[in-house]
Amino acid sequence: MNIEMTLNGKLAKAEIEPGTLLLDLLRSLGCYSVKRGCETSNCGLCTVWMDGVPTLSCSVLAARADGHEITTLEGVREEAEAFGAFLAAEGADQCGFCSPGLIMNVLAMERELESPAMDEIREYLAGNLCRCTGYAGQMRAIEKYLNRKKEA
Amino acid sequence: MEKKETFVGSSVSKKDYRALVTGKPVYTDDIAPRDCLVVKVLRCPHAHAWIEEIDTSKAAAYPGIEAVFTWEDCSQKRFTLAGQTYPEPSPYDRLVLDRRMRFVGDAAAIVAGATEEAVDRALKLIKIKYQVLEPVLDFRTAKDNPVLIHPEDSWQSLCTVGADNKRNLCAAGEEAHGDVDSILASCDHVIERTYHCKANQQAMMETFRTYAELDAYGRLVVTSSTQIPFHVRRIVANALDIPKSKVRVIKPRIGGGFGAKQTAVSEMYPAFVTWKTGKPSKMIFSRYESQIASSPRHEMEVTVRLGADKNGVFQAVDLYTLSNTGAFGEHGPTTVGLSGHKSIPLYSTIKAFRFHYDVVYTNTMSAGAYRGYGATQGIFALESAVNEMAMELHMDPVKLREMNMVHEGDVMPAYYGETANSCALDRCMKRAKEMIGWDEKWPCKDMGNGKVRAVGVAMAMQGSSISKVDVAGATLKLNDDGFYSLMIGASDMGTGCDTTLAQVAADCLGCDLDNIVTxxxxxxxxxxxSGSYASSTAYLTGMAVVKASQSMVEKIKEKGAEYLGLTADDVDFDGDRVYCVDGDAFISLKDIGNQVMCNNGKALEVTESHSSPVSPPPFMVGMAEIELDKETCAFELVDYVGVIDCGTPINPNLVRVQTEGGLGQGIGMAMFEDVTRSERGRVYENSFMQYKLPTRMDTGNIRVEIESSYEPTGPFGVKSVGEVVINTPSPAIAGAVAAATGVQIRELPVTPEKIFRELASSIK
Incomplete structure (x- = not known):
């Protein structure tokens, strides 16, 4: 079957099987930031935005993207690098494999919540697993990133 | 001369961070050729079986299938997948495909095809007639069991480790210092307890994955997410029974390892397919496969007999470890050693010790290397026993440790007789106490709302490289305009060694960090x-970098002097230029770099290796504060404090994150991550749905500080940080639970259900 979607601001057409997952379609279209970490919707690595809403692309059929707007990390590279610099400044980028999914959710959270408390941040990002950092360094980076405008 | 910026001790960002945070395609599956064959294996549903017949005709004929392989297609020479220095202590007990199936998930056949869909279909079309055999599932019954896991005569042990395949023994041994039994008999207090650690999964976010292709010379190029590229070259050559000269291994960016990738879990399958078919191929492990057929921690049961006099001064310890290596012996003979060698030396008052062990084969998934490598299991046992001793003596467990712990300058008989030349364990304890407010909080406080808060403590140690075995290497090249290439054989797996080793080189060469390309x-x-394992990179490869830098400086001076018409004795090098000590003549590094590319017979390139006769232990203290519901026994980790002595931190931020990350994994092991099996040997926790990694809601407030010491044998005083950091949470959290409830949980993870049951039975 054929679908059309807006991928990172550009029209993308694809021929897919009915069972193709959005995750696999996006990687086949060159969006390699989208990673698979599990098969059970537990890890958050494959997070993308569908019409601006964070979505696990491992759990969405590619067919459902038809007519929708999909954003991956490749579409928000400048913002990703801005937040990523805070992650790296804490040494919390580490292996980097969970970073794309985490960053997509952090950027979505920034749009959605105004001045979230640490508990709210933890809850919002609970679905983003990380095995390297114990989360503490990530949380410091997120806090500093969200506070950057206040200090500026 | 103006003072230059130095980099050792500075928290610079990692050199590769921009690629990582902008999602660049830098990992194995991102860079694999698009036309790779997809490789998968058919996994056996039985814990122990013999393949009587195998019919692959339908699978091979399925559209899109390139090849199907069975045991008949493979070399019958056995090898090990353990990434260790040759001759490996791990027995040669593997084949690429075997006729005997030894655990649920063992590989029965390999299928390669154009698409994942075709391969999945073909896997279902393979017909196997199994003779189902009785399995050995309980590791307590494995030794001398009439059912043998490896009865074959082609099984081989290369080293003297007490292995005997006719007794299901992967290793066995005993060592002693002093008369343990008579000293224990004279002790006022003796604690004898058995502690049980499970086969935890490293669960790095990037699963096992490899792709293979043939290059223009017909050589096999294996690109893999591995900690051990040079060992993989040997392992793949052994597995395929081809010359090592035919194999090249490349390591791209790695999405975490934690020891899992110190075993060649995925490499041989695509390597085999590409060698046989000539076509590029890749194997990407699913999370399911990574949970059921990989290289988790060795399940161990550790029995401790700890004796103290009436004042609480430790006299002797007797430690017996039973380790379950599973179906194959990867890292079996070596992990067990650390359960004694890296727990007992924490206490210098002990006059005698005995350490004995058996490592047994069973029909469960093969174990491997996981951060801590046996020390974690031994430390859970000994540190829990010390907490139980404190309870018996009605003493503060911190005071008991302060009375008995190892100090700088102490000889450690249980640690190969090495001396603790750098040890800030006492300062770590003092600082951890202050940070958590131990004296106010120990043992517990009733919150008046049905909840009780309590604290627990543990100490830990590890090593820094494998003494007299590990080899580290570093090559430095001077290029045009005076920039350096730093070539290393150690794997950066996210830990940041491509950056930290450049920090070391920059300081030795007196240049900017950006002037070094790793x-x-x-x-x-x-x-x-030898690779990135055994907490070796900063300590050992760091020293190789120091040596290479020193040699490079000498070469630069010689070359500069030559260009100036002087001798090397007349000149010095300040990082930017070679200058005459008594005069104004100088030549810049940039000019030297450019000039050596014309009419030059001496390369400005050096390689140095380093091995160490000792393995200086890093030390750590961890303290946990929990809040426990007295009715349900549910508990939360409120606070975790870790203070580490890793010698000199090269990059304090990376040390801190390593420490926090190790604590996070340790907290998972202590509280959530269980491994259980069905009666027929199937692992229940086969996905992240059942295998509970801690989320950021679960890890509490992790707080880390560094107490530096100076290790004289390390580069800039460095020891290690990678592994020691996982060792304290299990005993500290179990200790906090005991302080809150009076019951000690001796089997991990410590769950509300176990506490509740123990409490209920203790009331009866």
Whole structure:
């Protein structure tokens, strides 16, 4: 079957099987930031935005993207690098494999919540697993990133 | 001369961070050729079986299938997948495909095809007639069991480790210092307890994955997410029974390892397919496969007999470890050693010790290397026993440790007789106490709302490289305009060694960090390095970098002097220029770099190796504060404090994150991550749905500080940080639960259900 979607601001057409997952379609279209970490919707690595809403692309059929707007990390590279610099400044980028999914959710959270408390941040990002950092360094980076405008 | 910026001790960002945070395609599956064959294996549903017949005709004929392989297609020479220095202590007990199936998930056949869909279909079309055999599932019954896991005569043990395949023994041994039994008999207090650690999964976010292709010379190029590129070259050559010269291994960016990738879990399958078919191929492990057929921690049961006099001064310890290596012996003979060698030396008052062990084969998934490597299991046992001793003596467990702990300058008989030349364990304890407010909080406080808060403590140690075994290498090249290439054979797996080793080189060469380009591992190009394991990189490869830098400086001086018409004795080098000591003549590094590319017979390139006769332990203290519901026994980790002595931190931020990350994994092991099996040997926790990694809601408030010491044998005083950090949470959290409830949980993870049951039975 054929679908059309807006991928990172550009029209993308694809021929897919009915069972193709959005995750696999996006990687086949060159969006390699989208990673698979599990098969059970537990890890958050494959997070993308569908019409601006964070979505696990491992759990969405590619067919459902038809007519929708999909954003991956490749579409928000400048913002990703801005937040990523805070992650790296804490040494919390580490292996980097969970970073794309985490960053997509952090950027979505920034749009959605105004001045979230640490508990709210933890809850919002609970679905983003990380095995390297114990989360503490990530949380410091997120806090500093969200506070950057206040200090500026 | 103006003072230059130095980099050792500075928290610079990692050199590769921009690629990582902008999602660049830098990992194995991102860079695999698009036309790779997809490789998968058919996994056996039985814990122990013999393949009587195998019919692959329908599978091979399925559209899109390139090849199907069975045991008949493979070499019958056995080898090990353990990434260790040759001759490996791990027995040669593997084949690429075997006729005997030894655990649920063992590989029965390999299928390669154009698409994942075709391969999945073909896997279902393979018909196997199994003779189902009785399995050995309980590791307590494995030794001398009439059912043998490896009865075959082609099984081989290369080293003297007490292995005997006719007794299901992967290793066995005993060592002693002093008369343990008579000293224990004279002790006022003796604690004898058995502690049980499970086969935890490293669960790095990037699963096992490899792709293989043939290059223009007909050589097999294996690109893999591995900690051990040079060992993989040997392992793949052994597995395929081809010359090592035919194999090249490349390591791209790695999505975490934690020891899992110190075993060649995925490499041989695509390597085999590409060698047989001539076509590029890749194997990407699913999370399911990574949970059921990989290289988790060795399940161990550790029995401790700890004796103290009436004042609480430790006299003797007797430690017996029973380790379950599973179906194959990867890292079996070596992990067990650390359960004694890296727990007992924490206490210098002990006059005698005995350490004995058995490592047994069973029909469960093969174990491997996981951060801590046996020390974690031994420390859970000994540190829990010390907490139980404190309870028996009605003493503060911190005071008991302060009375008995190892100090700088102490000889450690249980640690190969090495001396603790750098040890800030006492300062770590003092600082941890202050940070958590131990004196106010110990043992517990009733919150008046049905909840009780309590604290627990543990100490830990590890090593820094494998003494007299590990080899580290570093090559430095001076290029045009005076920039350096730093080639290393150690694998950066997210830990940041491509950056930290450049920090070391920059300080030795007196240059800016950006003037050093680090090249990760390619076995055709990089200097030999045994790999990134055993907490070796900063300590050992760091020293190789220091040596290479010193040699490079000498070469630069010689060359500069030559260009100035002087001798090397007349000149010095300040990082930017070679200058005459008594005069104004100088030549810049940039000019030297450019001039050596014309009419030059001496390369400005050096390679140095380093091995260490000692393995200086890093030390750590961890303290946990929990809040426990007295009715349900549910508990939360409120606070975790870790203070580490890793010698000199090269990059304090990376040390801190390593420490926090190790604590996070340790907290998972202590509280959530269980491994259980069905009666027929199937692992229940086969996905992240059942295998509970801690989320950021679960890890509490992790707080880390560094107490530096100076290790004289390390580069800039460095020891290690990678592994020691996982060791304290299990005993500290179990200790806090005991302080809150009076019951000690001796089997991990410590769950509300176990506490509740123990409490209920203790009331009866």
């Amino acid at each position: 090249h990760g591992v390619d076995t055709d190009v990089s200097p030999y390095d």
